[in-house]
Amino acid sequence: MALMRNRDMVERYFRRGALPTTWCPGCGLGTATGAMVRAIDQLGLDADKVVIVTGIGCSGQVYTLLNFDGFHGTHGRALAAATGIKFANPELTVIAPMGDGDCAAIGGNHFIQAARRNMDITAIIMANQAYGMTGGQYSPLTPMGSFTSTSPYGHIEPPFDMCALAIAAGATYVARGTVYHTQELVRLIARGIAHRGFSVIEVLAPCPVQFGRRNAMATPVDMFRQLQRATVSVREAELHPEAIGGRAVRGVLREVEGPEFTAEYEALIRRAKGDTHG
Template sequence: MRKELQKYFRNDKLPHIWCPGCGHGIITGAVVRAIDNLKLNQSKVCIVSGIGCSSRAPGYMNFNTLHTTHGRALAFATGIKMANPDLKILVLTGDGDCSAIGGNHFIHAARRNIDITTIVFNNSIYGMTGGQYSPMTPKAAFATTAPYGNIDRNFDLCKLAQSAGATYVARGTVFHVPQLIKLIEKALKHKGFSLLDVVDICPTYFGRRNKMSSPIAMMNKIREMSVTVRSASKMSEEELSGKIVIGEFHEERVPEYTEEYAKVIEKAQGGN
């Protein structure tokens, strides 16, 4: 780790709890690098998480950090941002935390367009509890609760976020790190609800169950399967099957929620 990045970590809390080969550290590192590149005021950054492997990340990061209940990070984060819009809010969450138990909070935070950057550590599995399928587990993949193969259809979180009203939507991967850092920077600079779906690897639970226990093999698979948004636009649905489309999907300027509420305050006070 570069020396200038050390101040962003709680070095006494390391080593982390993640398994060897886990991609969570890569995303955590990318988040910190993006924050450093943007020179955000450390004491004004607030990182909120739910429950799961990824939600442990804030504990290692030297900011105002809040490790909440399962799926509820965005609800807590909404309260923080509403109360103090000067704080820069990030939500670090997993695919299960965000899209299953937290799905309702996710679509409503997106709908409000509240200025929160949500970064999903999407490893397609519940890691903390030992490898159960999540709403992001691909169909036919194996998990401890899908011993015969998963029959659930999986969410495309980017499409879900965009249709719910998120105003910045992108997907990165733990393989394409320089791009990931850039995407996080873009998301952080965006005024409004931003969603970054980060395709991540869990060799311990997803890999082992799905004949890919080597992190290198999983990384290679991400590299092989990834196509850019631009290339994807020229590909047929058949060609896109199983592919990971990465890059920016959506960006728009829409009034941000706490700014809108500031107008409510103005109106209410003017009406006195």
């Protein structure tokens, strides 16, 4: 698989004038966004039929950067807006990049309901384990013992496993990747977008400024090394389950067919409007 050159990617998919981003040096969001754009490119999608829906947070800037139609909603509501957009025009490819605070905290219920409905939407959780934009507060994905601006003595709560949550709630494609394993990440996102049904890709992406510095990872390189150490591929995990040792498993964790309700709701709406042929 040949990856598109950065220059080509920027010229084709990024808005002129939107660069440079306001993201901090070493932030993982740029790599995650690049992987998403490369996945869209590899699938050969019609750019006029791709919609990017974001909520609030550092990840919200994805919408302003990219030359697709989009919607920048309120905090945690990206999936609610994405659901409406998909209902209104099922031909669109709807992708919702969200931060972990955005998706797992204030948007947690939308996430569960979207998974349960198995709407044909792709949710990309850019998981950096804290609220970056608002000052580094702990999020539902902050690991126990970690230091954040609101856990100065070490975080005492266990984090969500978003992939396990997505599977339990009914998502039919669930995968986890990291911005360290870039080519693998492009493949995981492309497969998720191509999947018919609710797709979730958790992308482990460092926030060196608000999280790394507080947790003995002074540079972005330290954080990337941590991603390498703290994850294991699905294949490795299957071959050597004893070697997982608390590490996060990367790869496709679930891929099944399930009832996808976009068409069902369309028929229902036509029926409610009195169209007896619906």
